[in-house]
Amino acid sequence: MKKKLVLVGNGMAGVSCVEQMLKLAPNRYDITIFGSEPHPNYNRILLSSVLAGDADMQDIVINDWSWYEENHITLHTGQTVTRIDQQNKLVSTDGGISVPYDELIIATGSLPFMLPLPGADKEGVIAFRDIKDCETMIETAKKYRKAIVIGGGLLGLEAARGLLNLNMEVSVVHINPYLMERQLDEPASIMLRKELESQGMRFLLSKNSESILGKKRVTGLRFTDGSEEQADLIVMAVGIKPNVALAKASGIEVNRGIVVNDYLETSAPNVYSVGECAEHRGIAYGLVAPLYEQGAVLAKRLAGAETKGYQGSVTSTKLKVSGVNVFSAGMFTDAPDTRAIRVQDEIGGVYKKIVLRGGKVIGSVLFGDTSDGSRLFAMIRSEEDVTGREKEVLLGAGGGGSAKSGVELVASMADDEIVCGCNGVSKGAIVQAINEKGCASVNDIKACTKASGSCGGCKPLVADVLTYVLGADGVKTVKEGICGCTTLGRDEVVESIKAMHLTTSKEVMNVLGWNNAEGCSKCRPALNYYLGMVWPEEHEEERESRFVNERNHANIQKDGTYSVVPRMYGGVTTPADLKKIAEVAVKYDVPLVKMTGGQRIDLLGVKKEDLPKMWADLDMPSGYAYGKALRTVKTCVGSTFCRFGTQDSIQMGIDLEKKFERLNTPAKVKMAVSGCPRNCAESNIKDFGVVAIDGGWELHVGGNGGTKLRATDLLCKVKTEEEVLEWAGAYLQYYRETGKYNERTSEWVERVGLDTIKAALEKQEDRAELVERIEKTLSLTKDPWKEIIEKQELNRNFVPIAGEPAVR
Numbered sequence: 001m002k003k004k005l006v007l008v009g010n011g012m013a014g015v016s017c018v019e020q021m022l023k024l025a026p027n028r029y030d031i032t033i034f035g036s037e038p039h040p041n042y043n044r045i046l047l048s049s050v051l052a053g054d055a056d057m058q059d060i061v062i063n064d065w066s067w068y069e070e071n072h073i074t075l076h077t078g079q080t081v082t083r084i085d086q087q088n089k090l091v092s093t094d095g096g097i098s099v100p101y102d103e104l105i106i107a108t109g110s111l112p113f114m115l116p117l118p119g120a121d122k123e124g125v126i127a128f129r130d131i132k133d134c135e136t137m138i139e140t141a142k143k144y145r146k147a148i149v150i151g152g153g154l155l156g157l158e159a160a161r162g163l164l165n166l167n168m169e170v171s172v173v174h175i176n177p178y179l180m181e182r183q184l185d186e187p188a189s190i191m192l193r194k195e196l197e198s199q200g201m202r203f204l205l206s207k208n209s210e211s212i213l214g215k216k217r218v219t220g221l222r223f224t225d226g227s228e229e230q231a232d233l234i235v236m237a238v239g240i241k242p243n244v245a246l247a248k249a250s251g252i253e254v255n256r257g258i259v260v261n262d263y264l265e266t267s268a269p270n271v272y273s274v275g276e277c278a279e280h281r282g283i284a285y286g287l288v289a290p291l292y293e294q295g296a297v298l299a300k301r302l303a304g305a306e307t308k309g310y311q312g313s314v315t316s317t318k319l320k321v322s323g324v325n326v327f328s329a330g331m332f333t334d335a336p337d338t339r340a341i342r343v344q345d346e347i348g349g350v351y352k353k354i355v356l357r358g359g360k361v362i363g364s365v366l367f368g369d370t371s372d373g374s375r376l377f378a379m380i381r382s383e384e385d386v387t388g389r390e391k392e393v394l395l396g397a398g399g400g401g402s403a404k405s406g407v408e409l410v411a412s413m414a415d416d417e418i419v420c421g422c423n424g425v426s427k428g429a430i431v432q433a434i435n436e437k438g439c440a441s442v443n444d445i446k447a448c449t450k451a452s453g454s455c456g457g458c459k460p461l462v463a464d465v466l467t468y469v470l471g472a473d474g475v476k477t478v479k480e481g482i483c484g485c486t487t488l489g490r491d492e493v494v495e496s497i498k499a500m501h502l503t504t505s506k507e508v509m510n511v512l513g514w515n516n517a518e519g520c521s522k523c524r525p526a527l528n529y530y531l532g533m534v535w536p537e538e539h540e541e542e543r544e545s546r547f548v549n550e551r552n553h554a555n556i557q558k559d560g561t562y563s564v565v566p567r568m569y570g571g572v573t574t575p576a577d578l579k580k581i582a583e584v585a586v587k588y589d590v591p592l593v594k595m596t597g598g599q600r601i602d603l604l605g606v607k608k609e610d611l612p613k614m615w616a617d618l619d620m621p622s623g624y625a626y627g628k629a630l631r632t633v634k635t636c637v638g639s640t641f642c643r644f645g646t647q648d649s650i651q652m653g654i655d656l657e658k659k660f661e662r663l664n665t666p667a668k669v670k671m672a673v674s675g676c677p678r679n680c681a682e683s684n685i686k687d688f689g690v691v692a693i694d695g696g697w698e699l700h701v702g703g704n705g706g707t708k709l710r711a712t713d714l715l716c717k718v719k720t721e722e723e724v725l726e727w728a729g730a731y732l733q734y735y736r737e738t739g740k741y742n743e744r745t746s747e748w749v750e751r752v753g754l755d756t757i758k759a760a761l762e763k764q765e766d767r768a769e770l771v772e773r774i775e776k777t778l779s780l781t782k783d784p785w786k787e788i789i790e791k792q793e794l795n796r797n798f799v800p801i802a803g804e805p806a807v808r
């Protein structure tokens, strides 16, 4: 007769342990698994991706129902084990099932910590822990607008990103002045906040919640400083606590977690514990990598194989928010006996830090560029002495020496060392997949072993293992799709849209076999742009695919208010317009009126529901200060007043702005016109810069004055104003037709090459064709504010929902 193994908790740690045990001793036990949730075992990590729209529920199942059957495992879902009878070696559930055991694993995970605030039991106050929470958020976002996430840790920020993708307005309330203070130091935390603010997240830092407002359903949150914030949904993400209730009630020793020794044995005979519920050497872990390591040790123990026991883990984390690269590992704060090396590039948005103690790297924080994360993490774990090579460790071989390359590092790794922490995949397992299953790319490895399929942080290391086994030439390079939903690149998608006459995003996704039927936050706005560019007449703007600024035709600010920037062609205004702006600013109590870098007047701090009324009162065109469109044409005074001016730069600027306003472009476009080569309008750092010279104009392209500073390249010299407009039109249309969505001209010029652009625009007949196409698009553009003011259904988006106080 086989021995009976019972697992309580159908989650990531427990099932992984059983999986590994089955590999070692497939026939040793009759296995029964109990799980409170009604699902087969799934990857909890990927709930963040489901919420963000980057994966769906089917994608996150680790072992489906058939896996249990194939392995002859009896699975009881929707059953919570409430009692362990140590005397009779029996477990019983709330559903009345009792099962005997010879060996018992408790893997009950954690419970989200819910702040015991008055009103925390109201409808709309939830945690983010399981499929049910995720579904609640998705449903809530269909009906309500405003969400608060309490907790600016990993979970809170991933929840906030997901809710933004679901078109909610999101404020993150954090008790500490710095986000993710458990993983990041202050410089990295500040860079993270800035990046997330630019994505539309709003932060209320150093805020202590006092009570939850509302009758049956939540309407807001009050803080101890007396201030309040409105909310239709509150997600608490303030940490977790090991779920020890069952163990405690059954007389098993618990501290914060269920106390286990190096062999994961609890105080009760034949009862073990792994996962977030277990406490080993005083630590209860909250990340999967250590839990898989625990599972591997227990699997060996149960299979009767030799093991030196679990020795504890060093952990690393990576925030799963698209567009943000943050990595943290080991001990990252400074102490009297540590030294640190830091590199900060504020222009490129990169920060790197390593912490050293006694010649060894003990911790690291990376922001912006996390490609060295796996290498540094391996170094921390191997406790390699790097004395004399400290700078190379942080800066790579470029730092002037012989830091180990990724491949050398892989060579020095033991076979059972874990490469992918999220999925517990070792170097040996990846090498085996390469040698025995013919895997030759990171994607192949993902399909075969799941490595790199969760947070993606291990991708560089998986790539290094591939190079180590196959050599650089043997690794298949897989082209990157425009997002994770497809392997098709930008050009293939645009070509298919043209060739197959696809006119809606849904059609593109269906016909081109998107692996996520709804698309994701990356592809939806991109497809909306490509479709509008290819089919200006047929494609209907898909408003829901737009980011919040473009949906509301205003720029969302750090505090959730908006800014209003009326159009002022060429930076020129009139007393009458100034008067109107001043009156509106007074009427709507605008807290700040400021000149922008593009010579416009910015009314900041406007409430969302005031936007349509303000625009109606202003009766001026929108300045598009938020859109992927022509923003501003900056001008100097030129020959009108300046002693040096050779041409009328103001009129040229006004003509350009009037001609191309409201044109959708892959990314924002800024222009400038200077009246002489002294270049007072800074034409040499604009996407399209015009500089007057004797007898004509110079046209400059591909400049950028933002984070990635780039001076323009000279495109050509022309003689007349008409030629400036013609070349500008042809250039803009060529950029529209060949640029990737979100790619500024500075990046585009470098990618496609100035010579290619020159060649495409050189011949008059080619320019004429491009101009014809841009004219068609321009003839179809509409003033968004006129539309919103006139159309009830659009206006409604700005009106507070009945019963809801004004939206901020």
Ligand SMILES: Cc1cc2nc3c(=O)[nH]c(=O)nc-3n(C[C@H](O)[C@H](O)[C@H](O)COP(=O)(O)OP(=O)(O)OC[C@H]3O[C@@H](n4cnc5c(N)ncnc54)[C@H](O)[C@@H]3O)c2cc1C
Binding pocket: 008, 009, 010, 011, 012, 013, 014, 034, 035, 036, 037, 044, 045, 046, 047, 048, 079, 080, 081, 082, 107, 108, 109, 110, 128, 129, 130, 155, 243, 246, 274, 275, 276, 277, 285, 286, 287, 288, 289, 291, 318, 320, 422, 455
């Ligand atoms: C949204 C989200 C994103 C995350 N992202 C990451 C990440 O990127 N990287 C990372 O390393 N970690 C991440 N984590 C943490 C990670 O998911 C957990 O560390 C891991 O799931 C813990 O595994 P576990 O098996 O210990 O617990 P769980 O996965 O919670 O499994 C425990 C299971 O036991 C069941 N159960 C509890 N009590 C009983 C009982 N008495 N009877 C029967 N069943 C019971 C529970 O219902 C649950 O299904 C994330 C967590 C969340 C919520």
Ligand SMILES: NC(=O)c1ccc[n+]([C@@H]2O[C@H](COP(=O)([O-])OP(=O)(O)OC[C@H]3O[C@@H](n4cnc5c(N)ncnc54)[C@H](O)[C@@H]3O)[C@@H](O)[C@H]2O)c1
Binding pocket: 115, 150, 151, 152, 153, 154, 155, 156, 158, 173, 174, 175, 176, 179, 180, 181, 182, 207, 208, 209, 237, 238, 239, 240, 285, 286, 287, 317, 318, 319, 320, 455
């Ligand atoms: N990418 C990842 O690795 C990832 C993603 C999600 C979750 N997780 C794991 O899931 C678990 C839960 O995540 P978490 O972020 O909730 O836990 P956490 O403990 O890492 O962070 C909780 C945050 O909430 C803040 N906080 C505490 N009380 C607060 C209050 N009253 N008001 C406002 N803020 C408050 C804390 O300062 C802390 O930064 C953790 O173990 C985490 O490691 C990991």
Ligand code: SF4
Binding pocket: 636, 637, 638, 639, 642, 643, 644, 645, 646, 649, 674, 675, 676, 677, 678, 679, 680, 681
């Ligand atoms: S760029 Fe030349 S014309 Fe224009 S303001 Fe400067 S000096 Fe005068």
Ligand code: FES
Binding pocket: 419, 420, 421, 422, 423, 451, 452, 453, 454, 455, 456, 457, 458, 459
């Ligand atoms: S470490 Fe997260 S997917 Fe591999």
